[in-house]
Amino acid sequence: MFKDFVSNTAMLVSSFYVMGQLFKNRPLLATSPLSTKLYWGISYGILGNILMIFSIKISTTTIADLRHLVIVLAAAFGGFIPAMVASALIVIGRFLHFGYSDAALFASIGMLFIGIISSGIARLNYNLTIKAFFMNLIGLFILTIVFTINIEDPIVLKKLLIMHYIFSLTGGFIAYHFSVFIAHSNENQRKLKNSLIELKETQHKLEKSNERLNQLSYVDGLTGVGNRRYFDTKLEKAWLHAQSNQVPISLLMFDIDFFKKYNDTYGHLTGDYCLQTIAQAIKNLVTEDSGYTLCRYGGEEFSLIMPAANQENAEQFAAQIKKTVKELNIPHINSEIAETVTLSIGSASFIPGPAAKPEDLIRLADEALYTSKTKGRNTISVL
Structure with a gap:
């Protein structure tokens, strides 16, 4: 009998570990969803049936095991629903495995009473450990009545009750605290997982923000x-x-x-709009596959970097820019050369040698622009 109770206790505790792993993301609480309570109730009921299969046979109709602890823990953690589901499955299993008898009937009634009373205790506003302990005691008291009715031999009854109380109290203590440990462990794992997810999301948002800030640091705020x-x-x-x-x-x-005169005539807000309109019009000419880069160089001055473009390509594109701006027909009554806004363009092209520097290209393009201005503006000069 001692070995059988040890085996029952070990099976009970190890089964709680398996259940904890199966439902580690669905903890059993009084506030858990109905589906979670049903899952746990069914699992507890299956465990109760397993304990019955490996129970201690007192007689042809009477068995002893620790299945009442399954109902106690179901009630302690989840309340009425999982406790009664487990109780019902244990009662059904009692008749299926061992057939109908008066002993089976009394035992089944006892299991249902344990489920009902334990569910009531679970609703009390006391410490969970204390409630689980009293559930276990009441369960033992009910089982004592059942065993007293079913077992006629006083010596066997006394020996069984002593062993049952010892293993129910110690096994219940171990099983309860092991279940609490598993529940806390699973909760910590969920918190860690959620923290890692939040950390990754925060990191992703930070990377996006940094990328956006980096982009903004390269973009002219007015013209885009x-x-x-x-x-x-x-x-x-x-x-x-x-x-x-x-x-x-x-x-x-x-x-x-003559952009200064434009600002003086129409105001700075209109001047800003003029810059935006021209920048957008030229930007629309630049295709992605061209590799060209339009930038605001400063004030009313813009630049266009044209990789792999020779002098002829540059002149053609400059003419296209000049034509596009003219077609915008932006009024400029104080321009000295036209009634609308116009551009002066300087173009520079060459194949850089080993000693050449980017500043050389900028200098040539700037000189070409200066030439356009001295030639009367609204023109294209090439160096």
């Missing part, structure tokens, strides 16, 4: 095209590519003719 910093970065990259592969690179520098 690249700023001077972006110009320097892209020109350096395009220059190194042209230098190492010995291919041409071109640079267009252009600004709005």
Whole structure:
């Protein structure tokens, strides 16, 4: 009998570990969803049936095991529903495994009473450990009545009750605290998992924010095209590519003719809108596959980096820009050369040698722009 109770206790405790792993993301609490309580109730009921299969046979109709602890723990953690589901399955299993008898009937009634009373105790506002202990005691008291009715031999009854009380109290203590440990362990794992997920989400958002900030640091706030910093970065990259592969690179520098007079005439807000309109119109000319980069160089001056573009390509694109701005028909009554806004454009192209620097290309394009201004503006000059 001693070995059988030890085996029952070991089976009980090890089964709680398996159940804890199966439902580690669905903890059994009084506030758990109905589906969770049903899952746990069915699992407890199956465990109770397993304990019955390996029970201690007192007589042909009477058995002893620790299945009442299954009902006690179901009630302690989940309340009425899992306790009664487990009780019902244990009662059904009692008749299926061992057939009908008066002993089976009394035992089944006892299991149902344990489930009902334990569920009532679970609703009391006391410490969970204390409630589980009293559930176990009441369960033992009910089983004592059942065994007293079913067992006629007083010696066997006395020996059974002593062993049952010892293993129910110690086994119940171990099983309860082991269940609490598993529940806390699973909760900590869930918290850790959620923390890792939140950390990854935060990291992803931070990366996105940094990427966005990085992009904003390269964008001109008014026109939405690249700023001077972006110009320097892209020109350096395009220059190194042209230098190492010995291919041409071109640079267009252009600004709005008599823009100061435009601001004085129409106001700075209208001047800002003029810059935005022209920048967007030119930006629309630049296709992604061209590799060209439009930037605001400063004030009313813009630049266009043209990797792998020779002088002819640069002149053609400059003419296209000039034509596009003219077609915008932005009024400029105080312009000295036209009634609408116009551009002066400087173009520079060459294949950089080993000693050449990006500043050389900028200087040539700037000189070409200056030439356009001295020639009367609204024109294209090439160096």
